[in-house]
Amino acid sequence: MRIAVADDAVLFREGLSRLLAEAGFEVTARVGDGPSLLAQVRADPPDVVVVDIRMPPTHTTEGLDAARAIHDDHPAIGVLVLSAHVEAAYALQLIEDGAVGAGYLLKERVSDLGELSDAVRRVAAGGLVIDPSVVASLVARKRLRNPLDDLTDRERDVLSVMAEGRSNQAISERLHLSPKTVEAYVRGVFTKLGLQQGADDNRRVLAVLAFLGR
Amino acid sequence: MTSELVAGPLSHGSARLANRFATPVRRRTFWLGLWAAAAAAEFGALAPVLFRHVPFEPVDVVFRLVGGSFAACGLIAWHRRPDNHSGRLMTATGFALFVTPLFSQLGAPLARTVALWLPDLWVLFFVPLVLTLLTGGRLRTRSDRALVGVIVFELLVLAPLWLMFSPEQGNLFLVAPDERIAGVVDTAQRAVFVAVPVATAGVLAARWRAASAPGRRALLPGVAGAACLLLFALLVVVGLVTGERSQLLLWVAACSLVSVPAAFLWGLLRSRLARGGLADLFRGLRTMRPGDLQAALARALGDPALLIAYPRHGDLGYVDGDGASVVLPDADGERSFSRVERDGDVVAVLVYDSSLDDDPELVEAIGGAAALALENAQLHAEAQARLAELEASRERIIAAADGERRRIERNLHDGAQQRLVTLALQLSLIQRQIRRDPGDAELLLTSAGDELSRSLEELRELARGIHPAALDSGLEPALDALVLRSAVPTTLSVVPGDRLPEPVQFAAYLVASEALTNVAKYANATAVTVRVTRDDGGVVIEIADDGVGGADPTRGSGLRGLTDRVEALGGRLRLASPVDGGTVVTAELPHRDQADVSH
Numbered sequence: 001m002r003i004a005v006a007d008d009a010v011l012f013r014e015g016l017s018r019l020l021a022e023a024g025f026e027v028t029a030r031v032g033d034g035p036s037l038l039a040q041v042r043a044d045p046p047d048v049v050v051v052d053i054r055m056p057p058t059h060t061t062e063g064l065d066a067a068r069a070i071h072d073d074h075p076a077i078g079v080l081v082l083s084a085h086v087e088a089a090y091a092l093q094l095i096e097d098g099a100v101g102a103g104y105l106l107k108e109r110v111s112d113l114g115e116l117s118d119a120v121r122r123v124a125a126g127g128l129v130i131d132p133s134v135v136a137s138l139v140a141r142k143r144l145r146n147p148l149d150d151l152t153d154r155e156r157d158v159l160s161v162m163a164e165g166r167s168n169q170a171i172s173e174r175l176h177l178s179p180k181t182v183e184a185y186v187r188g189v190f191t192k193l194g195l196q197q198g199a200d201d202n203r204r205v206l207a208v209l210a211f212l213g214r
Numbered sequence: 215m216t217s218e219l220v221a222g223p224l225s226h227g228s229a230r231l232a233n234r235f236a237t238p239v240r241r242r243t244f245w246l247g248l249w250a251a252a253a254a255a256e257f258g259a260l261a262p263v264l265f266r267h268v269p270f271e272p273v274d275v276v277f278r279l280v281g282g283s284f285a286a287c288g289l290i291a292w293h294r295r296p297d298n299h300s301g302r303l304m305t306a307t308g309f310a311l312f313v314t315p316l317f318s319q320l321g322a323p324l325a326r327t328v329a330l331w332l333p334d335l336w337v338l339f340f341v342p343l344v345l346t347l348l349t350g351g352r353l354r355t356r357s358d359r360a361l362v363g364v365i366v367f368e369l370l371v372l373a374p375l376w377l378m379f380s381p382e383q384g385n386l387f388l389v390a391p392d393e394r395i396a397g398v399v400d401t402a403q404r405a406v407f408v409a410v411p412v413a414t415a416g417v418l419a420a421r422w423r424a425a426s427a428p429g430r431r432a433l434l435p436g437v438a439g440a441a442c443l444l445l446f447a448l449l450v451v452v453g454l455v456t457g458e459r460s461q462l463l464l465w466v467a468a469c470s471l472v473s474v475p476a477a478f479l480w481g482l483l484r485s486r487l488a489r490g491g492l493a494d495l496f497r498g499l500r501t502m503r504p505g506d507l508q509a510a511l512a513r514a515l516g517d518p519a520l521l522i523a524y525p526r527h528g529d530l531g532y533v534d535g536d537g538a539s540v541v542l543p544d545a546d547g548e549r550s551f552s553r554v555e556r557d558g559d560v561v562a563v564l565v566y567d568s569s570l571d572d573d574p575e576l577v578e579a580i581g582g583a584a585a586l587a588l589e590n591a592q593l594h595a596e597a598q599a600r601l602a603e604l605e606a607s608r609e610r611i612i613a614a615a616d617g618e619r620r621r622i623e624r625n626l627h628d629g630a631q632q633r634l635v636t637l638a639l640q641l642s643l644i645q646r647q648i649r650r651d652p653g654d655a656e657l658l659l660t661s662a663g664d665e666l667s668r669s670l671e672e673l674r675e676l677a678r679g680i681h682p683a684a685l686d687s688g689l690e691p692a693l694d695a696l697v698l699r700s701a702v703p704t705t706l707s708v709v710p711g712d713r714l715p716e717p718v719q720f721a722a723y724l725v726a727s728e729a730l731t732n733v734a735k736y737a738n739a740t741a742v743t744v745r746v747t748r749d750d751g752g753v754v755i756e757i758a759d760d761g762v763g764g765a766d767p768t769r770g771s772g773l774r775g776l777t778d779r780v781e782a783l784g785g786r787l788r789l790a791s792p793v794d795g796g797t798v799v800t801a802e803l804p805h806r807d808q809a810d811v812s813h
Contacts, residue, residue, distance in 0.1 A: 012639060015639040059624065059627075111642040113646070
């Protein structure tokens with residue numbers, strides 16, 4: 001699998017490239033800003049782009065802008081945005097146009113190579129990846145009338161893992177539940193929250209995130 | 215009214231107004247003589263009509279009365295405004311109108327010749343009078359001078375030329391009687407008396423269009439005069455076409471001439487009327503709010519654009535009633551100004567249309583009447599200005615604090631956090647390599663160790679930037695640490711004293727820190743001294759370098775922010791930076807609440 005890496009901090013960029021190579025990915029481009037990334041993507045489209053959210057010139061959300069541009073021009077390329085912020089708004093912005101193959105991950109996750117390569121593979125396959133901390137902040141959000149109060153603890157756990165963009169298979173592995181039980185919990189969650197079960201995993205994630213981000 | 219009275223209690227800002235005091239004060243006998251001469255001339259001109267019962271045209275009586283009215287109004291105006299030439303021009307017009315009637319009564323050939331030569335002498339004074347009402351009787355523009363030049367040419371060249379060929383009785387200029395040549399010259403003269411009025415009216419029409427409301431009031435007699443001149447031009451044209459003088463037009467033209475002194479007198483009286491309105495102003499003043507004062511004075515002066523500028527205490531310039539900055543106009547512009555004083559202090563400056571300079575008594579009277587109210591309004595304006603400054607400074611302090619938070623957030627994200635993430639990544643690499651390739655793992659460890667040291671260094675710098683820990687043990691240790699890090703060799707001297715209140719010593723520290731940063735960046739200095747001294751209830755910190763000087767206090771937000779901080783503590787920040795003379799930054803910081811803080 002071919003990957004382009006964009007981050008203006010050289011040491012981090014090189015370390016990340018090396019880690020990805022260790023994990024068996026082929027790093028095809030290493031750049032330091034948005035425009036160079038877009039040029040590289042045009043010249044030699046990779047399967048996945050891993051991009052830092054803060055890059056020159058303003059060091060704010062250049063990474064998000066680059067992600068949107070890549071989604072618009074190359075819908076097949078997965079984009080994983082690395083960020084220093086636990087900001088649900090940024091994560092939701094990334095997927096708000098119903099984009100597929102998109103992920104928002106905290107930067108420190110890169111120290112866990114398994115987690116990193118899992119996220120890369122999922123966005124490459126067109127899935128959605130939302131950092132657990134971001135999901136936790138959404139779930140923990142205080143609401144005037146909180147429908148989440150109607151959920152059991154187990155249902156809330158399932159909801160959280162679902163919001164990270166995981167499949168039923170992954171949920172059952174993570175929570176040590178049988179696939180049948182997971183299905184039952186998922187149905188329960190959707191019924192209690194009054195949501196429509198989407199036709200695929202991505203729609204399910206989007207529906208849950210839209211609900212949480214409301 | 216005499217001109218001494220004009221000096222009054224007020225001093226004037228306008229150079230033009232100062233002129234009037236330079237005009238020599240004329241003796242009473244001078245005016246008595248002129249009035250006597252005018253009365254005698256009027257009497258002499260009317261005498262044949264009144265006593266000798268000689269045949270005369272009724273319209274001639276009108277002309278002679280017009281002369282008298284010009285002389286009388288002119289003398290009043292001249293007396294009232296010795297600096298203004300309009301009065302003199304009007305007086306001269308009046309006397310000029312008497313020349314031909316008086317001299318024609320004398321039998322001597324010389325007098326007869328003068329009477330024949332100068333029947334139109336009055337035009338020489340009347341046209342400039344009409345043209346220069348806005349400039350106090352002074353010819354300022356080229357068109358004004360050209361018009362007067364044409365009249366002079368008529369009087370000095372064409373009129374004598376006509377006399378040389380005109381077979382009039384008692385004509386001393388006669389060279390050779392020739393009806394044909396005399397006719398040609400006469401036509402040229404008539405052409406001049408058509409062209410000059412039309413051109414004068416054109417010039418006045420253009421000025422009227424460009425004039426302000428008070429300016430138009432001052433122009434009114436000029437417009438009346440231009441209308442008269444046009445009537446005379448029409449008379450000449452009708453004469454040329456029909457071959458005879460239209461009696462009706464002559465009557466209308468002669469009577470209309472009276473409108474000029476009448477309009478001028480009305481202008482003078484209007485001033486007095488406006489002063490009558492002063493009583494209304496005075497009654498309203500006691501209950502008037504500062505904001506309404508300007509509108510009330512504008513009404514009383516008849517200048518809707520009137521502006522009251524209040525001087526700030528401590529030579530801080532002028533502000534309007536809302537505390538906004540005001541710049542006084544230049545002398546000799548379209549706006550003039552006059553200072554209003556109370557007990558020797560300027561409490562306000564009235565900025566008004568320059569045409570009101572013609573009526574300085576009115577401006578003075580209104581300023582004088584409103585002096586007390588203006589003094590109150592000045593205090594109000596001062597308070598407004600201070601409030602505006604306070605709000606601006608508060609906004610700057612908030613903006614500076616926001617900017618500082620943004621800077622800290624960015625430093626944390628891009629600095630320490632980025633390094634720690636990289637460190638985590640390196641540890642992950644080390645974990646994988648430690649068995650497979652111990653040599654590579656060792657290299658990675660060295661790099662990770664460096665990264666960790668840099669993270670710590672950055673965090674330390676950041677923390678010091680937020681609040682130096684050394685300040686906890688007092689100003690001197692903190693300044694010691696600052697001086698130690700200074701890029702330019704720096705000596706520190708601190709006069710020992712009681713512990714300073716927290717905000718005061720932090721402000722002093724920040725002044726020193728910013729000043730030393732600026733020295734390193736801009737001053738090109740070889741040595742700096744930081745001195746802390748104490749005076750009554752306060753501390754003074756001074757940072758002096760031997761660099762290039764020429765520092766601009768408005769450059770950068772750093773110094774502005776420090777000024778706000780120092781002033782918020784009731785102190786003062788000063789910058790002395792002559793070119794090539796080094797730079798000295800001094801902050802005086804009072805700490806009145808020291809006693810409270812020490813308990």
